[in-house]
Amino acid sequence: MEEQQRELDERELADNQLHFKQVIWKSILLALIPAGIHVGHLLIAPEAFKVYWPYTLVVLIVGSIASCYVLVAKNRCPICNKGFGRYIPTQRSPNCPGCGSKIV
Numbered sequence: 001m002e003e004q005q006r007e008l009d010e011r012e013l014a015d016n017q018l019h020f021k022q023v024i025w026k027s028i029l030l031a032l033i034p035a036g037i038h039v040g041h042l043l044i045a046p047e048a049f050k051v052y053w054p055y056t057l058v059v060l061i062v063g064s065i066a067s068c069y070v071l072v073a074k075n076r077c078p079i080c081n082k083g084f085g086r087y088i089p090t091q092r093s094p095n096c097p098g099c100g101s102k103i104v
């Protein structure tokens, strides 16, 4: 695919801003909520934790995988489709590192 810079209009930029905000929140919450459940369970009910920890650990692992999936599948440049990895474009750094287009 040809990698070239493209100007996005206001509406596309606004859509992208919303999209990448959702990527940030989903990846954080999917990682943090299961971790909170796992650790919170240990702190609140250590006796029950001895029995139920494998279940909360599974939730933790599934959440981490889902978090990585969001970053890999959704955190991409809408123009050149390059994956960003841990980099998430925001209004402070609005350009794609791949094609250089302003995307948010």
Ligand SMILES: [Zn+2]
Residues within 6 Å of the ligand: 077, 078, 079, 080, 081, 082, 096, 097, 098, 099, 100, 101
């Ligand atoms: Zn790009």
